Amino acid sequence: MNYIPISDKDKKEMFDSIGVKDTQELLSLQIPETLRVKKLNLDKGMSEQELISLFKQYAQKNKSNLACFRGAGIYDHFVPSIVDEIIGRSEFWTAYTPYQAEASQGTLQAIFEYQSVICELTGMECSNASMYDGATAVAEALLLAVRASRKNKIILSKALNPEYISVIETYTKNLNIEIIKIDIDSKTGAINKENLSGMLDESVAAVIVQSPNFFGTIEDMQELSKTAKDKKALFVAVVNPVSLGLLKTPGEYGADIAVGEGQVFGNQMYLGGSTFGFMAVTKALEWKMPGRIVGQTVDKDGKRGFVLTLQSREQHIRREKATSNICTNAALNSFAACVYAAYLGSQGIKELSETNISKARYAFDKIKNIKGFVPLFENSLFFNEFVFKTDKNIDKINEELMKENILGPLDLGKIDSKYKNCVMFAVTEKRTKQEIDKLAEILTRV
Amino acid sequence: MYPLGSCTMKHNPLVNEKIAKFEEFSSIHPYQNEESMQGSLEIMYELQKDLCEISGMDYFTLQPAAGAHGEYTGLLIIAQYFKNKNEKRTKIIVPDSAHGTNPASAALSGFEIVSLKSDENGIVSPEKLKEVLNSDVAAMMMTNPNTLGVFEKNIEEISKLIHDNGSLLYYDGANLNAVMGIVRPADIGFDVMHINLHKTFSTPHGGGGPGSGPVGVKAFLKECLPSPVVIKEDNKFKLYFNDGKKSIGRMKAFYGNFPVILKACAYIKSLGGEGLTQASKQAVINANYILSKLKSKVKVPAGNSCMHEFAMSLKGALGGDIKTLDVAKRLLDNGYYAPTIYFPLIVEEAMMIEPTETESKQTLDEFIETLLNIIEESKTNPEVVHNAPVNTSVKRLNEVEAARKPKLHW
Structure with a gap:
């Protein structure tokens, strides 16, 4: 299959118009013969039937549709049918970047609605059109903070998702930025305000804290934000939208930048991508934000319409002086989140939060009663994820769970040797009581 | 298209x-x-x-x-x-x-x-x-x-x-x-x-x-x-x-x-290898075909042939004070998305065209005709081009106002 709708007769007419006899002659007008490749050494093309059959074979080599108790940044939430139905419309799915506003009102309004949803959720004043994922959103938030404050020292929590920390390290590698990591308290699993206070001085550009943090613990964002701002540092909140149905919003505790991973809203796990990252800021930082932004305006008859705006921040105008190099982002994934949020509504999102927290609590209590499992943080206030220390063989546990189509907890020792013998469980609204009971039963017997 | x-x-x-x-x-x-x-x-x-x-x-x-x-x-x-x-x-x-x-x-x-x-x-x-x-x-x-x-x-x-x-x-x-x-x-x-x-x-x-x-x-x-x-x-x-x-x-x-x-x-x-090669070759043919039909009407800095796309300058080709932007907007009226304009920066009043291999000759012919008509229209009926688009859900939008008083959410 090659999807070319041109006949030999068409081609002949085209060559006549161009004034060449064949492709060979046409190409020779542009490319020296010595630079040409003979042929590509790839397999022969396939029919649609062959292609489907090949990919079914690949599919069968995956172990899928497991009862998932693993999180650490990507979570198994339910995606309502309406999400795929709406974002799957070709007007959204195959459309180009909305550079021509008058012919792209659908995409532009979708982004505007998305930005509005993010502002509502986070309590912030301005959202951009999306970033690639949570990790890159945090890294770009850091760069934004450095740019806005003209200071180059950053304090970040050691309980920030380790994948995010790696991305931050890559992004800041060749820039003159100093990163200081702050420990979490071994009892609560959260950052201690006094610790932060001791590390802060007015040379710090920003403090970056995730809540719920990587280990699932809810941080005292109000206090941490205040502590940071007392020393004139910007406060960057890394948050999980699912938790915002219950927890205070970044806007309420005075965050300057709110970022996070958006997969949890309406996007399937897909091996960790594609997802999207969100970024929202205060009005003061609006012009410093990276990425595309859609604004509302009017057409020449005064009718409401939408355009890409504040574009003089961006690479296609400002080139090397742009606020970021980002161009293509994750429009469709962020639109999925917008549809998801609209479908649930604010009451639905609150109930979603509550269901996550109560199911996680149920699972936590069950596991706590199993011999060989002790909570890593005895006084942790957690959302939908928590850590246990265990003297059992973790590989064996996960092997046994897999036999029952359960994706068991994450072996934290494989992420960081400091957490050897620790397992982290994520429990979303999708997990049933039966699944949690089954999990507990297997944990008991292994 | x-x-x-x-x-x-x-x-x-x-x-x-x-x-x-x-x-x-x-x-x-x-x-x-x-x-x-x-x-x-x-x-x-x-x-x-x-x-x-x-x-x-x-x-x-x-x-x-x-x-x-x-x-x-x-x-x-x-x-x-x-x-x-x-x-x-x-x-x-x-x-x-x-x-x-x-x-x-x-x-x-x-x-x-x-x-x-x-x-x-x-x-x-x-x-x-x-x-x-x-x-x-x-x-x-x-x-x-x-x-x-x-x-x-x-x-x-x-x-x-x-x-x-x-x-x-x-x-x-x-x-x-x-x-x-x-x-x-x-x-x-x-x-x-x-x-x-x-x-x-x-x-x-x-x-x-x-x-x-x-x-x-x-x-x-x-x-x-x-x-x-x-x-x-x-x-x-x-x-x-x-x-x-x-x-x-x-x-x-x-x-x-x-x-x-x-x-x-x-x-x-x-x-497969052969299909990919055909795709690239056809993309080049399609672009050159459009170029061959337009080159007498517009300036093409690159000359008489191109690869899979070409940039042209509409400077001097249009009537009165009509700009490339107006032509782009008029294309929207005719059911086409507008090509990339004012890029590359080194071409004045630039418009870039890349048809790709999956368009039929009929589509290309219709597009060529439309574009030539708009160039003609810019001389005979410049108002229409200047006021475009009129067939889209909104007319030309006020981008200056959008940036001056940003309204970025409900």
Whole structure:
């Protein structure tokens, strides 16, 4: 299959118009013969039937549709049918970047609605059109903070998702930025305000804290934000939208930048991508934000319409002086989140939060009663994820769970040797009581 | 039809969408053990392998999430390479015809940008290059064919100059659709490149993402690649992590935009080597066909032939005070998306046209006729062109007001 709708007769007419006899002659007008490749050494093309059959074979080599108790940044939430139905419309799915506003009102309004949803959720004043994922959103938030404050020292929590920390390290590698990591308290699993206070001085550009943090613990964002701002540092909140149905919003505790991973809203796990990252800021930082932004305006008859705006921040105008190099982002994934949020509504999102927290609590209590499992943080206030220390063989546990189509907890020792013998469980609204009971039963017997 | 320059918009095959929706792919958690996601890893491995063959590069990472993210990855790899060699090089040469992401990515990677003026034919001149080459130069970024749609025919000489200087050559793969099976970037001297799967390999744009920007390198840069990449060992597929000190680290969480990777892999498997070559050749024929019908009416800085796209200048071709922007808006009235305009920056009143291979001759003929009619209309009935669009859901929008008093949410 090659999807070319041109006949030999068409081609002949085209060559006549161009004034060449064949492709060979046409190409020779542009490319020296010595630079040409003979042929590509790839397999022969396939029919649609062959292609489907090949990919079914690949599919069968995956172990899928497991009862998932693993999180650490990507979570198994339910995606309502309406999400795929709406974002799957070709007007959204195959459309180009909305550079021509008058012919792209659908995409532009979708982004505007998305930005509005993010502002509502986070309590912030301005959202951009999306970033690639949570990790890159945090890294770009850091760069934004450095740019806005003209200071180059950053304090970040050691309980920030380790994948995010790696991305931050890559992004800041060749820039003159100093990163200081702050420990979490071994009892609560959260950052201690006094610790932060001791590390802060007015040379710090920003403090970056995730809540719920990587280990699932809810941080005292109000206090941490205040502590940071007392020393004139910007406060960057890394948050999980699912938790915002219950927890205070970044806007309420005075965050300057709110970022996070958006997969949890309406996007399937897909091996960790594609997802999207969100970024929202205060009005003061609006012009410093990276990425595309859609604004509302009017057409020449005064009718409401939408355009890409504040574009003089961006690479296609400002080139090397742009606020970021980002161009293509994750429009469709962020639109999925917008549809998801609209479908649930604010009451639905609150109930979603509550269901996550109560199911996680149920699972936590069950596991706590199993011999060989002790909570890593005895006084942790957690959302939908928590850590246990265990003297059992973790590989064996996960092997046994897999036999029952359960994706068991994450072996934290494989992420960081400091957490050897620790397992982290994520429990979303999708997990049933039966699944949690089954999990507990297997944990008991292994 | 999307006759866009510089952003390949081709048919998005439905079968690829169907496959990508299989729950066996969509429900996989990234931290499942490798044993339980062999199918997904195999697809990634296959794509890495096929992209190597298409580009001539030795290794690929599929982690970058978009073209600009790929550029950024490539430039960090270049910085890392010199760091590993203990060599200090601070500058990147970027031709003035380059995409805006090129200098922006270089700046983000900590480099200074040296802008290189194109010669009168819109290509890089080896003579001018010599003037800016020195021991500070880490690399030069090139798009080939360039943004005028012209193949940089001095590439061998340029490559020699760059490499004799101890610098590297970066290939912006935005225009790869012109040369699949015709020229391989690695064979003509490029050391690092990115590919836009959402352009060349037919995955849908989604109104601005998700994309995917895999980066390929020659063997000597392997250790600098981000982690993880997929390898095959004892017939099993594994995630391989590079040495943390020599690699650039990690560009995003996890492994890449999987559904985009899968669709690109399916596209390559459907077309095969021959089909990909035919696709590029037809893209070149289609662009030249449109060029042949327009060249008597407009100025084409590149001349009489092009690769898969061309940039033209509408200066002097239009009536009264009608601008390229007006022509673009009038195209919307006629049911076409407007081509990229005012880019490349080196062409006055620029309009770029890239038809791609999946348009029929009938569509191309209708488009040509429409464009010629609009040029005529700009002289006979300029008001209509100036007031366009009128057939869209809104008329021309007030962008100045939008930026002056930003209203960014409800």
